[in-house]
């Protein structure tokens with residue numbers, strides 16, 4: 001009788017230890033079960049670039065035979081669109097940091113953070129309906145793209161706008 005309870009106790013202890021071990025195993029409590037869908041190439045080509053373009057194209061100056069034209073968002077809907085795109089670029093910086101995408105834990109993270117920071121300023125500029133500020137931070141966003149490409153994109157960034 002005593003013997004049986006001893007082995008029952010051992011079994012219970014073993015089960016408890018196994019559960020503790022599972023809790024410490026990768027995948028046990030390693031955080032949310034992220035499932036990256038896009039490759040870095042796809043993320044650049046289909047998410048980051050098109051949305052950065054919306055921000056860049058929203059303000060500027062065009063000179064043609066009729067003179068100089070200022071490009072500005074002209075409706076609430078257009079301003080909303082700039083905000084949505086800036087927000088998408090900012091959050092995409094986080095997607096670049098995910099395991100499986102991040103190329104390293106050093107400079108890659110700094111470049112992705114710089115993108116988040118610049119794009120967040122673009123979100124603020126758009127929500128302030130401040131076209132000058134959107135133009136200025138558009139340049140900062142462009143620099144954030146370029147700085148990372150110089151280090152991590154092997155071919156010259158010819159697909160980028162000048």
Ligand code: HEC
Pocket residue numbers: 040041044045048049052089096108111112115141142144145146148149152153154159160
């Ligand atoms: C943290 C680093 C990083 C940042 C920030 C970054 N990129 Fe990239 N980008 C890359 C890498 C790496 C590649 C090469 C991907 C590949 O070909 O696999 C790339 C490739 C591209 C491409 C080429 C995709 C294709 O069609 O082959 C475009 C376009 C691009 N990036 C746009 C942008 C824009 C626009 C921004 C800023 C708004 C940006 N990237 C910010 C790392 C970055």
